[in-house]
Amino acid sequence: MSEHDDHFKPRGTIAILAIFVITIIILWGSVYLILLQRGATQ
Amino acid sequence: MSSSSPKLQIDPYERGWMYFSLGLLAAFAIAITVAGLAMGIQLPGFEQRVDPRTVDTDPNSPWSKPGLREVVPGKEYDAYILAQIWRYSVSEQPAQKELEVPLGATVTFYITSKDVQHGFLLQNTNLNVQVVPGQVAKLTYTFNQAGRYDFICHEYCGTGHAAMFATVVVK
Numbered sequence: 467m468s469e470h471d472d473h474f475k476p477r478g479t480i481a482i483l484a485i486f487v488i489t490i491i492i493l494w495g496s497v498y499l500i501l502l503q504r505g506a507t508q
Numbered sequence: 509m510s511s512s513s514p515k516l517q518i519d520p521y522e523r524g525w526m527y528f529s530l531g532l533l534a535a536f537a538i539a540i541t542v543a544g545l546a547m548g549i550q551l552p553g554f555e556q557r558v559d560p561r562t563v564d565t566d567p568n569s570p571w572s573k574p575g576l577r578e579v580v581p582g583k584e585y586d587a588y589i590l591a592q593i594w595r596y597s598v599s600e601q602p603a604q605k606e607l608e609v610p611l612g613a614t615v616t617f618y619i620t621s622k623d624v625q626h627g628f629l630l631q632n633t634n635l636n637v638q639v640v641p642g643q644v645a646k647l648t649y650t651f652n653q654a655g656r657y658d659f660i661c662h663e664y665c666g667t668g669h670a671a672m673f674a675t676v677v678v679k
Binding site for chain 2: 487506507
């Protein structure tokens with residue numbers, strides 16, 4: 467039995483992190499697309 | 509001394525988090541590079557220094573006669589805007605609050621302040637800069653959609669701050 471087979475799997479923490487990451491990607495991505503859509507400043 | 513060097517043990521979740529963090533840094537670097545270099549979206553640069561005490565009275569100062577200058581008729585304009593408590597001077601007529609440009613015009617804004625720190629935020633565009641006394645902010649934008657674009661002061665500058673705005677009218 468390897469060292470990692472009995473490793474504690476923090477599924478709840480990973481689920482919360484996944485929700486957080488997806489939310490940030492959606493929010494940040496939408497703002498980034500608005501930035502690109504509004505065009506150049508130079 | 510052993511011939512084999514010891515291997516670094518990293519927890520799988522910790523390793524995953526490290527890869528994710530590196531990926532995040534790479535994604536932000538790519539996003540900033542695309543926006544800045546490919547799309548021309550950059551922070552406003554420092555243009556020049558002026559004397560705020562004489563910027564509106566010196567006859568050699570373009571802000572003594574603020575307003576639009578036509579560079580290429582119908583296509584390119586320079587807009588000299590003077591911010592002061594609590595209005596933007598966009599013309600030699602103090603009451604005027606509108607700049608009118610044709611659709612498709614490229615306007616370069618030269619903005620400075622004669623008193624305190626102001627802001628310049630042209631709504632629904634990426635133009636956003638602090639207007640600092642003694643410094644000139646330069647911003648360029650091409651208006652490809654007709655309409656009214658208000659620009660507002662977004663640095664608190666006193667009791668009349670909330671009423672400090674003017675408009676670019678694109679026809």
